[in-house]
């Protein structure tokens with residue numbers, strides 16, 4: 001593929017913020033290497049600075065990707081995300097490449113949003129396709145932080161759950177301790193979507209909304225089939241900003257609409273159109289020829 005065809009322009013960003021509530025205990029596992037022997041069998045991830053449990057953005061992003069992949073029936077699983085002996089096939093475009101007659105990441109609903117890497121043995125022309133969506137790490141809200149800090153469970157801000165499995169043949173017990181963030185805990189989330197192509201904004205955001213809806217009927221983190229990781233995401237206002245806003249802080253280059261979960265088809269269309277360069281140029285002409293619309297005449301906020 002020619003180099004110029006790979007140019008990616010940034011028209012602006014759409015910021016999605018809100019709160020994730022744990023409707024059941026949540027277990028996002030950490031490596032055991034850093035904890036004492038004889039402690040929990042399965043500890044949760046903690047922020048090394050505050051020691052508070054947190055949810056890595058990669059955990060949420062990875063789950064959303066996997067769910068969108070599952071419902072995108074036209075996408076063929078083509079990569080092994082597991083090991084050689086225990087393969088777990090998943091889909092990932094070979095970066096930008098359109099090799100094998102398959103469309104590359106810019107044309108793929110999953111890879112366009114969540115990114116794709118070229119295969120190591122891929123063609124010389126193949127390039128990684130960085131995700132349009134960034135998912136920040138999720139930290140506890142102040143209220144949850146205070147509430148969890150006051151817990152008397154023997155663990156800092158978490159609870160532990162004792163589980164026992166019985167070997168069906170020998171009847172031997174296999175007890176273990178699982179650490180989890182208690183039900184009711186709330187985390188702040190932030191996702192940022194890069195607007196590169198107004199024509200695909202609607203589809204990308206609709207796909208993200210779909211993945212979030214399915215997640216709420218699925219689970220986040222470990223042991224979902226046993227009731228862990230039931231979460232609800234509540235979106236605050238969606239903030240759309242053109243690149244100009246970052247340059248000038250001009251209020252006209254920023255707008256706020258409802259939360260992602262509340263946006264309908266028409267609102268997605270409007271949002272996409274707002275970012276289209278030629279549309280905005282036309283709007284400026286239209287508003288300068290009609291004195292009734294706000295734009296230039298409205299008073300500047302101090």
Ligand SMILES: [Zn+2]
Nearest residue numbers: 092093108111
């Ligand atoms: Zn793909």
